[in-house]
Amino acid sequence: MTGAAELTGLSLQAASAALRDGTASSRQLTEACLARIAATDGRVGAFLAVTGPQALAAADASDRRRAAGGALGPLDGIPLAVKDLFLTRGVPTTAGSRILEGFIPPYDATAVARLQGAGAVLLGKLNLDEFAMGSSNEHSAYRPCRNPWDLARTPGGSSGGSAAALAARQCFGTLGTDTGGSIRLPASFCGVVGLKPTYGRVSRYGVIAFASSLDQPGPLGRTTWDVAALLSAIAGPDPHDLTCAARPAGDYLAALEGGARGLRIGVPREWFGAGLEPEVEARVREALATYQRLGATLVEISLPHSRYGIAAYYLIATAEASANLARYDGVRFGRRAPGVSGLKELYAESREQGFGAEPKRRIMLGTYALSAGYYDAYYLRAQKVRTLIRRDFDAAFERCDVVAGPVAPGPAFKLGEKTGDPLQMYLADIFTITCNLAALPGLSVPCGLAGGLPVGLQLVGRPFDEATLLCAARALERELGPAPAPAALEVAP
Amino acid sequence: MALTLDEVRRVAALARLKLSAEEEQLFAGQLSAILDHVRELEALDVSGVPPMTHALAEGEAVALRPDTLVPGLTPEEALANAPAREGTCFKVPRIIE
Numbered sequence: 001m002t003g004a005a006e007l008t009g010l011s012l013q014a015a016s017a018a019l020r021d022g023t024a025s026s027r028q029l030t031e032a033c034l035a036r037i038a039a040t041d042g043r044v045g046a047f048l049a050v051t052g053p054q055a056l057a058a059a060d061a062s063d064r065r066r067a068a069g070g071a072l073g074p075l076d077g078i079p080l081a082v083k084d085l086f087l088t089r090g091v092p093t094t095a096g097s098r099i100l101e102g103f104i105p106p107y108d109a110t111a112v113a114r115l116q117g118a119g120a121v122l123l124g125k126l127n128l129d130e131f132a133m134g135s136s137n138e139h140s141a142y143r144p145c146r147n148p149w150d151l152a153r154t155p156g157g158s159s160g161g162s163a164a165a166l167a168a169r170q171c172f173g174t175l176g177t178d179t180g181g182s183i184r185l186p187a188s189f190c191g192v193v194g195l196k197p198t199y200g201r202v203s204r205y206g207v208i209a210f211a212s213s214l215d216q217p218g219p220l221g222r223t224t225w226d227v228a229a230l231l232s233a234i235a236g237p238d239p240h241d242l243t244c245a246a247r248p249a250g251d252y253l254a255a256l257e258g259g260a261r262g263l264r265i266g267v268p269r270e271w272f273g274a275g276l277e278p279e280v281e282a283r284v285r286e287a288l289a290t291y292q293r294l295g296a297t298l299v300e301i302s303l304p305h306s307r308y309g310i311a312a313y314y315l316i317a318t319a320e321a322s323a324n325l326a327r328y329d330g331v332r333f334g335r336r337a338p339g340v341s342g343l344k345e346l347y348a349e350s351r352e353q354g355f356g357a358e359p360k361r362r363i364m365l366g367t368y369a370l371s372a373g374y375y376d377a378y379y380l381r382a383q384k385v386r387t388l389i390r391r392d393f394d395a396a397f398e399r400c401d402v403v404a405g406p407v408a409p410g411p412a413f414k415l416g417e418k419t420g421d422p423l424q425m426y427l428a429d430i431f432t433i434t435c436n437l438a439a440l441p442g443l444s445v446p447c448g449l450a451g452g453l454p455v456g457l458q459l460v461g462r463p464f465d466e467a468t469l470l471c472a473a474r475a476l477e478r479e480l481g482p483a484p485a486p487a488a489l490e491v492a493p
Numbered sequence: 494m495a496l497t498l499d500e501v502r503r504v505a506a507l508a509r510l511k512l513s514a515e516e517e518q519l520f521a522g523q524l525s526a527i528l529d530h531v532r533e534l535e536a537l538d539v540s541g542v543p544p545m546t547h548a549l550a551e552g553e554a555v556a557l558r559p560d561t562l563v564p565g566l567t568p569e570e571a572l573a574n575a576p577a578r579e580g581t582c583f584k585v586p587r588i589i590e
Contacts, residue, residue: 106570199548213548237555245553311531322508329509331583336576343588348511357519360510364501364520365527367508381534383544388537390545422523423530439548463550 004032012172012226016074026077030059033079037170045145046165048084050124058121074229076119082175084125087206095208096130096140099328099335099354109206111234118233126161130356132210135428139358149486153412156186163190173221179214181432184444188407188456191446193227194220198464199439200245203238211320214436224474228252255467260475261295266400268303277410279450287447287457299400303392309434315369315382322366390438403460407444411453441466445473446483496525
């Protein structure tokens, strides 16, 4: 029998092979993950809730299925976890907010239901910034999440728990959501692979809404194979989400080993300017040189409207958030302020008590941007700039197959470093945000270390061309070898 | 561009938020700084540019399904998270005197 520490260190692909070969059972994998969570999560803070008994029951059911010859596929029996923004039937879902404390969803998000339908074992719900609003996970109303590479640093956000849990070897794959970089930034900071699919590739049904025209659920894993397997399970049309694309999902594992020969990689000059830390730039340039060695060609491109991305994003995302968060009014679910008379007072008091500072700040900004007299100057103008940003990419993709650059200007920053200045926090998303505005798929794959901390390479692709992104990321991963495991957690606290 | 406290209160009222005096002060400063930053959009000529009103390209959306009955939440499921209820209704403070 394999030791528990060896089991939790496996990739999803290797864990799946162990199940298939009979060298490990789902119960063994699940017990090993639960033990690892118990041993490390007091320091990491990746989980908001661990559903041990349900996980073990699902593991036993998977083992029985396999023994009877009815295993469902590569995810059957694999312990996974999802961001606490996905609704899970019968399991409390908070969105990282006090306003949803104690909320128990009556249905599952489509992505969660599909993982369960594929036989996966869900270990619990992962930490996040409140309503996915943040770049460091520090806006969680419950507990901070720390980076397993350096516990004084943030894991990135908003899907901080989704990336930290993988780096800490607590599970084999996770789901996050990405509205402005919330999968790719934490993946980069924690040294794992994270994919934000094309808008509409994965159903948003049952994913608590932040900014509906930008939100997109997606997978994170320790390898590109793991991410491809997860995407294959969750992608595809969903009659419950009218903004989910009708085109069928691809087989993202089939084309994974295609290599990088002949690939045309666009390198936007605007992504390598001032503010990019030299060591991060060095790792990204080395990755690009590796691609050249593998037979890809580099094409210099321009995305001239990139610099307006943050401004357009913080008008559009906050405007949509102010509308989406209007539903938290203390009437049908969530926190209700006690002892209040009058309906308007009930709304205002419940919201004042339930929301943290960041949702309030964004609701205020979005309400302002949509209010009479300001709509044209702010929201409508931002929507036009969004068109210009999309056109930049459309023009670039006439000359290249993927766009490559850094995920973030620097590696993981320290807790508390940016919390006093919201604008500085927003600027952490400067390279990831245009991909959401243009509704394109984007991925972060580890490309080395800077100052001992992981650096991610960002790849952005054509609409619905996740297969090319994963194939390109796989080619780099094969050259660099498996991403190392962080050592910080192995030192006694 | 400095947001006045009166404007902060007007927006908070629209958003059904009851801010503390400290929050009003804090947000006046922070929102002013963010609005200053987003004003860089004014430098762009967007005349003749259509707004991007849909993230999903035309032709990608799912077709409408047939209008047939499908199971939904039961009243008990829908009311299970209600802070206050009476029978099969959500209960709120009196709104008509």
